[in-house]
Structures are given as structure tokens and as C-alpha cells.
Amino acid sequence: MDITDPPPPKRGRGSTSKWKEITRILKTKYPGQFALVGSYSNGVATQIRQGKYAAFVPDGMELTASRIDYMQRHWEITTRRKGQSSDIYIKWIGGDCTCGYCT
């Protein structure tokens, strides 16, 4: 037995700051181009499409339906399955719309 404080809980859904950096670079430097962002467990791409990753949606957007709609209009996400995981390709397709977040 060790008398010790538990370590901080693991953050779910990976590191937000890592995804923030990825989305920032795609938006500013490579709009309209797919990027291979890495290989992740199957299902991650679906969660991204559903707006469950905060880095992809505007700050403060809480409603699930709004997030899904935003994701469909602004991000294209496709996968190539590799065994237990999937390569995830992401493209920023927003920016020219009048959604209120891009203007």
C-alpha cells in the first residue's frame, strides 16, 4: 500500500491542444487539402464527425445538432481502415460560408 494522491484523471478523447493545433494549421495553411492526421482506433472519425472533439467546432457551441451540422459544412473526414485502427484524413472545407462563424 502506498499513501499517495491519485494522478490527475486521463482526459477523454485525446489531447485537445493537439487537435487545436491540427485544426489551426489546416484552416490557416492548407484549406481545401486533405491531411493525414494519424492512425486512431476505429470510431474516432465518427466522433469527430459528430462534433465531439471541441477543437473542430467553435468555442461555446454546445448543442449536438449544431455541432453535427457545423462539422458537415466545414470539415471533410474520411478514413482508411488498417486492421484495428484507421488512418484519418481531414480537410477544412469551410471559410467561405456565411454561417456566422466564418464571417
Ligand SMILES: [Zn+2]
Ligand atoms: Zn462557416
